[in-house]
Amino acid sequence: MEFVYLVEHVYEFDDIDRIKTIGFFSTCKKAKEAVEQLRYKPGFRDHPKKSFLISKAKIDRIEWTEGFCST
Numbered sequence: 596m597e598f599v600y601l602v603e604h605v606y607e608f609d610d611i612d613r614i615k616t617i618g619f620f621s622t623c624k625k626a627k628e629a630v631e632q633l634r635y636k637p638g639f640r641d642h643p644k645k646s647f648l649i650s651k652a653k654i655d656r657i658e659w660t661e662g663f664c665s666t
Contacts, residue, residue, distance in 0.1 A: 596621060596654060597653060597654055598651055598652065598653055598654065599619045599620065599621065599651075599652055599654060600619065600620045600621070600622065600623050600625070600626035600649055600650070600651055600652075601616070601618075601619055601620075601626075601648075601649070601650045601651075601652055602616075602617040602618055602619075602620065602626045602629050602630060602647060602648070602649055603615065603616055603617060603647070603648045603650070604617055604633075604639060604642070604646055604647055604648075605646055605647075605648055606642045606646045617629055617630075617633065617647075623649065623651070626649045627649065630647045630649070633647075634647065
């Protein structure tokens with residue numbers, strides 16, 4: 596396996612982004628199936644479908660190579 600698909604649920608509450616990691620999946624199809632399984636559950640259904648994010652990531656690779664500023 597060279598890639599995984601990360602599913603997250605993101606929404607804003609009290610001006611803060613709330614991010615929940617749903618899981619890592621071996622295919623995009625399985626990631627989409629997870630979203631479909633959860634989107635009508637309590638809490639998730641209160642936020643639009645666009646709140647689910649699917650990201651493709653390569654295994655054993657640093658994706659963020661720079662530092663960051665926290666101010």
